[in-house]
Amino acid sequence: MSADIRKIAVWVEETHREAGREIAPATRKAVAVAVIANPFAGGYTEDLTPLMDIGAELGEVLGKRCVEALGISPADAESYGKAAMVGENGELEHAAAILHPKLGAPLRKEVEKGAALVPSSKKMGGPGQDLDVPLGHKDAAYVRSHFDGVEVRMNDAPRGNEILVAVAVTDSGRPLPRVGGLTNEDAIGKDGLK
Template identity: 85%
Template sequence: MSAQIRKIAVWVEETHTEMGRPIQPPTRKAVAVAVIANPFAGRYVEDLTPLMDIGAELGALLGARCVAALRIEPGQAESYGKAAMVGENGELEHAAAILHPKLGAPLREAVESGAALVPSSKKMGGPGQDLDVPLGHKDAAYVRSHFDGVEVRLNDAPRANEIMVAVAITDSGRPLPRVGGLTHAEAVGKDGLR
């Protein structure tokens, strides 16, 4: 791996009840976070290809970690998302380079498809700051029950010369969805929309 990883954190959030109603089975979200050295911290660099390549490596690594944490087969994943936060000596474009050109394809391999765009967010921040990872259905963007998000925070990341990269995967939608739209069961997954 070309990324200099300082730390990886993985956890699963389960919701068992909502508004006093049991959720059966519980809705589950897995998040995997890598804290890496920013090779371009403190300087402007025109060619961000090395960060794009790191994005591909992290898409595979973090996607596989999420699937393993959920203890599901890759095809059982229902939604996904990605996010990155650069420390103060980086620039927002460093987060964009990690997330956009190459991270998606290996993440889709980790969940055995993914016709829909991978929702993403990027920001600048410092240690202990929250990073929101947006979530959407992996095959059909119109599945409203899977519009969601998960918040991640590490008390010591990102440091000034680091980037915190997060991938989230779920095996379900939101608890008690009832805003209509296409359902998971109705999704075809060919055009990324329906």
């Protein structure tokens, strides 16, 4: 792998009760985070191809870790998202280079299909700062029950010359969804919208 990885963390969030009601089965979100060295921290570089290549590697590694953490088959993944936070010596374009050109295709392979765009966010920050990872249905963007997010934080990352990269995968939508729209069961996933 070309990424200089300092650490990887994976965790699963389960919601068993919401608004006084039991959620059965529990809704689950897995997040895998890699803290990597930013090879372009501290200066302007025109060609960000190495970060794009790192994005492709991390899409596979982190997507696989999420699916494994949930203990599901790739076909059973329902939503996904991605986010990156650059340390103070980087720039937002470094996060964009990791997230956008190449990370999506390997992530889609790890969750089988993935016809919809992968929701994303990027920001600049420092150790212990929150990073919100937006979530959306992997095959049909109009499935409102899967408009969601998950928060990640690492107490020691990103340092000034690092990038924190996060991928999230779920096996369900929000607990107690009731705002209408297309359901997961009715989603076709042909055009990424319905």
